[in-house]
Amino acid sequence: xxxxxxxxxxxxxxxxxxxxxxxxxxxxxxxxxxxxxxxxxxxxxxxxxxxxxxxxxxxxxxxxxxxxxxxxxxxxxxxxxxx
Amino acid sequence: xxxxxxxxxxxxxxxxxxxxxxxxxxxxxxxxxxxxxxxxxxxxxxxxxxxxxxxxxxxxxxxxxxxxxxxxxxxxxxxxxxxxxxxxxxxxxxxxxxxxxxxxxxxxxxxxxxxxxxxxxxxxxxxxxxxxxxxxxxxxxxxxxxxxxxxxxxxxxxxxxxxxxxxxxxxxxxxxxxxxxxxxxxxxxxxxxxxxxxxx
Numbered sequence: 001x002x003x004x005x006x007x008x009x010x011x012x013x014x015x016x017x018x019x020x021x022x023x024x025x026x027x028x029x030x031x032x033x034x035x036x037x038x039x040x041x042x043x044x045x046x047x048x049x050x051x052x053x054x055x056x057x058x059x060x061x062x063x064x065x066x067x068x069x070x071x072x073x074x075x076x077x078x079x080x081x082x083x
Numbered sequence: 084x085x086x087x088x089x090x091x092x093x094x095x096x097x098x099x100x101x102x103x104x105x106x107x108x109x110x111x112x113x114x115x116x117x118x119x120x121x122x123x124x125x126x127x128x129x130x131x132x133x134x135x136x137x138x139x140x141x142x143x144x145x146x147x148x149x150x151x152x153x154x155x156x157x158x159x160x161x162x163x164x165x166x167x168x169x170x171x172x173x174x175x176x177x178x179x180x181x182x183x184x185x186x187x188x189x190x191x192x193x194x195x196x197x198x199x200x201x202x203x204x205x206x207x208x209x210x211x212x213x214x215x216x217x218x219x220x221x222x223x224x225x226x227x228x229x230x231x232x233x234x235x236x237x238x239x240x241x242x243x244x245x246x247x248x249x250x251x252x253x254x255x256x257x258x259x260x261x262x263x264x265x266x267x268x269x270x271x272x273x274x275x276x277x278x279x280x281x282x283x
Contacts, residue, residue: 018196078121
C-alpha cells in the first residue's frame with residue numbers, strides 16, 4: 001500500500017465511528033427510549049433522582065433521537081416569547 | 084399543596100370533567116400550539132402544526148391517567164407533542180425510501196466501515212463483521228443495518244412493528260453481544276478505529 005496515497009480512513013468513516021461509539025457506550029443496564037420519554041418532562045425541569053439522571057444522561061449520548069427530543073422540548077419551553 | 088401543584092391538578096381535574104373538558108382542551112391546545120411553534124415553527128407549516136397539535140391533545144387525553152405529577156402538566160403534554168411532531172418529521176424524511184433500499188444502504192455502510200486497512204484494524208473489524216453475521220439474530224441484524232442505513236429508531240420501529248422500547252432492547256442486546264465477541268477476541272471498540280479517528 002502506498003502510504004502517501006489518501007485513503008477513505010484518513011478522513012474518517014461515519015458508520016465505523018458510529019459502530020465504535022455504540023459499542024463503547026454499551027452498558028449492562030440502560031434505560032430505553034420509552035423510559036427516557038416517560039421521564040423527559042421531569043428531566044428538563046430538573047426533577048429526576050441522580051441515579052435516574054445518570055441513566056438518562058447516558059441514554060442521551062447513545063440515542064441522538066432522544067437527545068433531539070430533549071433539545072426540542074427545551075426550545076418549546078423556552079421563556080423568550082412565552083406568555 | 085402549593086399554588087403550582089394546585090394549577091397542575093386543575094388541568095387534570097378539568098380534562099377529566101365532562102362539563103369542563105372542552106374548554107380545558109381548547110386552552111391546552113393553545114398552550115401546546117404556542118410551545119410547538121417555538122420549537123418547530125420554521126420546519127412546518129401552520130396547517131401542519133395545527134394538525135399535529137390536535138393529534139397531541141388527543142394523545143394527551145388518552146394518556147391522562149399516566150400523568151404522575153413528576154413535572155408540570157404543560158411540560159408533560161408538550162413532551163408528548165414534541166414526540167408527535169418529530170415522529171412526523173422523521174416519517175416524511177424517509178417516506179420515499181423503501182426498507183429494502185435502507186437495508187442495502189446499511190449493508191454498504193457496514194462493509195465500508197469494516198473494510199480492513201492495517202493488520203490490527205483488520206483483525207478487530209473481521210471479528211465484529213463475523214459477529215454481526217453469525218452472532219446476531221435476523222431481527223437484530225436488520226435493525227442494525229437499518230440504523231446504519233440512516234433510518235431513525237422511530238421509523239425503524241414503525242416499519243418493523245415494534246415500539247421504540249422494544250427496538251431499543253433489541254439493539255441493546257445486539258450491542259452487548261457484539262461487545263462480548265470483540266472482548267473475547269481481545270479487542271475493544273477503539274480497535275475498530277484508525278489512529279486518526281481515535282484521536283478525534
